[in-house]
Amino acid sequence: MTTATIPIQKATLSRADFASDQTVRWCPGCGDYAILATMQKILPELGVPRENIVFISGIGCSSRFPYYMNTYGIHSIHGRAPTLATGLAITNPELSIWVITGDGDGLSIGGNHLLHALRRNVNLNIILFNNRIYGLTKGQYSPTSRLGAKTKSSPMGTIEHPINPIGIALAAEASFVARSLDSHTQHMGEVLKRAAAHRGSSFVEVYQNCVIFNPTEWDGLDDRRTRDDNILYLEHGQPMVFGKNRDRGIRLNGFTPEIVVLGDGVSEADLVVHDADSTELGYILSSMEYPTPMGVFRQVEDRPTYTDGLMEQIATAQAKRGRGNLDELYRAADLWTVVPQDPTEPIEAHISGRVGGEMDDEYTDMLTGQGKEADDSTSYGRAGTNLDIHGLKDRLTEVNVEALGTHAPVEVDTQTSLAKAIRQMNSHQIGCVLVTDETDRLVGIFTERDVLMRVAGLVDDLAAANVGAYMTADPVAVRADLPIAHALHLMALHGFRHLPLVDDDRRPVGHHLVPRRGALPAQWVVV
Amino acid sequence: MKSLKEELESEQVRHLDLSRYCAVQSGTPVREALATMRAEEGRPMLVIRGEELIGIFTERDVLQRVVGRPDALDGPVDAVMTARPITVLPDTSAADALWLMDDHHFRNLPVVDRQGRILGDMTYAAFVHYLAARYPVEVQNRPLRPQQYPSKPEGGD
Numbered sequence: 001m002t003t004a005t006i007p008i009q010k011a012t013l014s015r016a017d018f019a020s021d022q023t024v025r026w027c028p029g030c031g032d033y034a035i036l037a038t039m040q041k042i043l044p045e046l047g048v049p050r051e052n053i054v055f056i057s058g059i060g061c062s063s064r065f066p067y068y069m070n071t072y073g074i075h076s077i078h079g080r081a082p083t084l085a086t087g088l089a090i091t092n093p094e095l096s097i098w099v100i101t102g103d104g105d106g107l108s109i110g111g112n113h114l115l116h117a118l119r120r121n122v123n124l125n126i127i128l129f130n131n132r133i134y135g136l137t138k139g140q141y142s143p144t145s146r147l148g149a150k151t152k153s154s155p156m157g158t159i160e161h162p163i164n165p166i167g168i169a170l171a172a173e174a175s176f177v178a179r180s181l182d183s184h185t186q187h188m189g190e191v192l193k194r195a196a197a198h199r200g201s202s203f204v205e206v207y208q209n210c211v212i213f214n215p216t217e218w219d220g221l222d223d224r225r226t227r228d229d230n231i232l233y234l235e236h237g238q239p240m241v242f243g244k245n246r247d248r249g250i251r252l253n254g255f256t257p258e259i260v261v262l263g264d265g266v267s268e269a270d271l272v273v274h275d276a277d278s279t280e281l282g283y284i285l286s287s288m289e290y291p292t293p294m295g296v297f298r299q300v301e302d303r304p305t306y307t308d309g310l311m312e313q314i315a316t317a318q319a320k321r322g323r324g325n326l327d328e329l330y331r332a333a334d335l336w337t338v339v340p341q342d343p344t345e346p347i348e349a350h351i352s353g354r355v356g357g358e359m360d361d362e363y364t365d366m367l368t369g370q371g372k373e374a375d376d377s378t379s380y381g382r383a384g385t386n387l388d389i390h391g392l393k394d395r396l397t398e399v400n401v402e403a404l405g406t407h408a409p410v411e412v413d414t415q416t417s418l419a420k421a422i423r424q425m426n427s428h429q430i431g432c433v434l435v436t437d438e439t440d441r442l443v444g445i446f447t448e449r450d451v452l453m454r455v456a457g458l459v460d461d462l463a464a465a466n467v468g469a470y471m472t473a474d475p476v477a478v479r480a481d482l483p484i485a486h487a488l489h490l491m492a493l494h495g496f497r498h499l500p501l502v503d504d505d506r507r508p509v510g511h512h513l514v515p516r517r518g519a520l521p522a523q524w525v526v527v
Numbered sequence: 528m529k530s531l532k533e534e535l536e537s538e539q540v541r542h543l544d545l546s547r548y549c550a551v552q553s554g555t556p557v558r559e560a561l562a563t564m565r566a567e568e569g570r571p572m573l574v575i576r577g578e579e580l581i582g583i584f585t586e587r588d589v590l591q592r593v594v595g596r597p598d599a600l601d602g603p604v605d606a607v608m609t610a611r612p613i614t615v616l617p618d619t620s621a622a623d624a625l626w627l628m629d630d631h632h633f634r635n636l637p638v639v640d641r642q643g644r645i646l647g648d649m650t651y652a653a654f655v656h657y658l659a660a661r662y663p664v665e666v667q668n669r670p671l672r673p674q675q676y677p678s679k680p681e682g683g684d
Contacts, residue, residue: 019671028677033668040671068670183663186544186656211664224661225534228542244542392531396665419595426591448586449569456594457561478673485665486673492659492666495652497634 013044015494016476020070026061031182031209035129036068037493038185039098042193043071048096054088055098056081058105061136062129062208065100079110082117082126086306089122093307096196099126103144104134107163111143118172120306121200126174127192128165128203131210132217139213151213165205166286166297170279175200175300177282179293181207183222185493187233187294194296200305221292234285234295239271242291250291257288401487402480406501406510409434414443414468418455421446421467432498434508435471441506444471447498477502480509487512531661535622540615543657545638545647550575553582553605557593560584560604571635571648574608580637580645582608587634614639617646621657624649 018040026032043053053071057063059078066073076084081099089097099117106114106128117124133151134140140153144165148157169177176198180188188206195202207218220230228244240250241262249271251260260266275281282298318324410433412421421433425448435444446467454470455462476490477500490496501510529537549567551560553576564572564584574582584604592607593599599607614637615624624636634651659666670676 015671019675022675023677024670024675025677029664029668031663031668033670034663037667037669037671183660183667185659185667209664209668211668222663224657225538227660393662393665396662422590422594431587431590448590451594452561452569452586452589453565456589457558457600460597462595482673485662486669488655488659488662488666489669491652491655497651 012047013050015040015044017050018043018070020068022067024068025064027212029211030061031131031211032062032065032129034182034185035062035127035188035206035208036065037489038188039192040069041493042189042196045193046096046196048196052094053096053098054085055100056085056088057100058102058110059136060102060105060134061210062100062102063105079105079108080113081105082110082113082122082124085124086117086120086122089124089305090307090310093123093305093311097124099124101126101128102135103128103130103132103142103165107165107168108143111163115168115172118169118174118201118203121173121175121303122306123199123201125192125195125198125202126204127195128205129208130165130205131208131214132162133210133214135210135213164286165203167283169203169205170282170286170298174203174298175303176202176296177298178203178296179205179207181218181221181294182209183218183224184227184294191295194299198299198301200300200303230291232288232291232293234274234276234293234297236274236276236296236299239268239273241268241271252284255284257284259291396485396488397483399484400481401478401484401499401501401512402510404484404512406480406512409500409508409511411436411440411508412446412467413437414466414471416467417463418459418465418467418470419462422451422455422462430511432511433467434500434511435467436508440508442475442477442500442502442508444468444473445475445498445500446471475500477506477508479503532622534661535625536620538621538657539617540619540621540624540636540638540649541617541646543621543649543653545649545653547571547650547652548573548635548637548648550645551584551604552576554603556601557604557607558600561589561593561600564589571650572604573637573645573648574604575645578645579643580612580614580639581605582610583612583635583637583648584608585635612637615649616640621654625654 024033024036050071055066055069055071055073057065057075058081063075066075074084081101085097085099088095101110101114114126117126130144132142132144132146132149134142139151141149141151141158143163145151145158145162147161150157166177166179176195178191178195180191182188191204195204207221209215209218209222220226232240232242232250242248242250247262249260249262249266249268250257251270252272257272260270262268272281276296276299279298285293285297407430410424410428410430412424412433412435414435414437424433425431431448433446434442435446437443450470450472459465476494476496478487480501487499490499499512500508501512503509547570549563549570550573551563553574560572564570569586572584573580574584582605584607588607588609613627613631613633615627617638617640627633628636628651636649638646638649640646
């Protein structure tokens with residue numbers, strides 16, 4: 001039997017390590033937040049050091065992404081992110097490079113650049129946020145907007161057929177092609193992890209909700225009640241069964257997929273089995289609208305990357321002819337000098353026009369309909385303790401965690417023995433104690449998860465070991481005026497069951513924990 | 528428009544994610560069961576005999592009955608599990624399952640059909656995920672720190 005005398009240190013990074021200190025300037029409720037949160041959650045699981053991760057974006061709402069990631073990043077030129085990323089991937093093949101683009105940046109302005117990065121099989125992860133609208137420029141149609149979509153720039157409906165991003169990626173020979181959606185963060189997380197693990201050009205289309213200019217685009221798909229009836233989850237080697245009750249499937253009739261109901265002479269054996277190696281099947285799936293396929297359409301693993309091929313050619317050429325000299329090559333051609341002229345007039349004379357300006361009234365109205373002004377910039381928002389607010393969604397954002405009733409914090413210090421801490425938990429019938437330092441500031445939490453992972457069966461003498469060495473250090477702690485929606489967010493994304501409530505000096509004021517009678521999240525919102 | 532309560536009454540347990548659990552056979556030594564749970568990142572464990580569910584073993588059981596008792600480690604998991612757990616049917620409404628969890632302070636409800644087949648474990652986390660996906664605009668679309676959320680609707684400061 002072993003006694004863990006050396007405390008187990010958590011060497012891994014967390015979501016917080018990937019979050020920058022910048023205020024996120026997307027509209028409240030924008031789907032980009034969910035993608036950002038999911039990305040920050042999965043990156044620590046990949047085990048790639050932060051200094052080897054780069055986010056490169058073009059222009060658009062989604063392209064603000066690099067500011068919010070605590071990694072290297074370039075907010076680059078409109079549509080040209082794949083190009084910069086290609087150069088970087090060649091220069092430093094060790095990097096994990098993510099290109100963040102949107103339907104406008106990637107398929108309109110940068111359509112060409114996207115195609116060629118994909119077909120070259122550069123080792124990149126290209127994430128295309130598709131909201132089928134130009135959001136940053138306030139609501140003009142994009143290359144993926146549906147035929148007939150009425151937008152600011154198509155008041156009578158667009159007369160252009162939309163681009164099919166998955167079809168484009170397949171046609172451009174991307175070696176990994178997948179789709180997910182912002183509201184299904186677990187699915188998105190899995191797809192992003194598989195894209196990251198793939199060597200070569202990974203293309204992921206993420207259906208993303210523009211809450212201001214195109215909020216109904218993904219109706220049926222982004223609604224938890226109906227999504228499983230409308231989505232076909234692609235799983236390599238599995239028959240294509242779909243539906244909330246898993247009672248329908250896809251059968252091929254010639255080249256045409258048709259929906260069949262299972263039972264009545266139709267069994268799973270009659271259905272198409274998904275094959276991510278098949279380009280032909282990928283094309284068929286790419287044009288399917290109902291049910292909407294989500295997951296990996298195609299994955300080809302045995303293709304060398306662009307960098308591998310290029311480096312091999314350089315090595316071969318150098319072995320034959322030796323290292324070249326760029327300076328010599330440059331000076332070998334005809335050279336001439338352009339003499340600069342003195343400017344005859346001051347440069348300011350060329351600048352005219354008005355800087356800044358008022359927002360147009362229509363837009364202002366649209367925005368004020370969406371949210372309310374905050375009266376106190378230091379508060380988390382507008383959350384209060386009035387539980388009598390009607391409307392479910394309002395309760396989520398306007399009622400705070402404190403109003404749900406909290407447990408008085410059960411505190412120990414870092415020198416407390418494991419034996420005593422566990423006694424405290426068992427006598428209070430709770431799964432967590434808060435660990436504070438000598439100034440009563442929160443420095444850790446010690447939960448039943450820690451007991452399972454690091455103590456039970458691993459530490460023999462509980463009286464001799466201190467909580468400080470086994471706790472989860474620097475836990476996420478929140479203020480008591482946190483909106484319920486944010487508490488749910490932290491629980492859903494991280495699986496937290498304990499939320500220490502602290503004051504501005506990080507001194508515990510309470511402890512929200514579940515389940516405790518009346519504290520299950522559904523009751524927070526069920527009236 | 529239906530209230531969330533009505534909605535959860537019409538939503539069945541099998542429509543939630545039931546996949547987050549692990550399983551061991553009855554008689555497995557506690558030490559081995561702990562190692563399996565650790566490898567599965569703390570997922571609750573269903574204890575089965577053949578194909579039949581006979582108990583559940585969770586972090587709470589570890590806290591209350593295992594830690595600090597080295598003698599328990601080499602014994603069977605059966606001695607420290609919660610035997611004959613309350614189960615629900617796949618077509619039990621999500622609302623009923625929720626009230627059941629709340630009444631008993633459970634975080635897990637194994638889902639077993641009328642033939643005794645184990646279909647999964649309905650966890651407290653499955654509800655949280657349901658709610659988050661049901662209200663993505665309010666719940667999912669947020670930054671890590673609440674103070675990073677813009678105070679104005681157009682995303683400015």
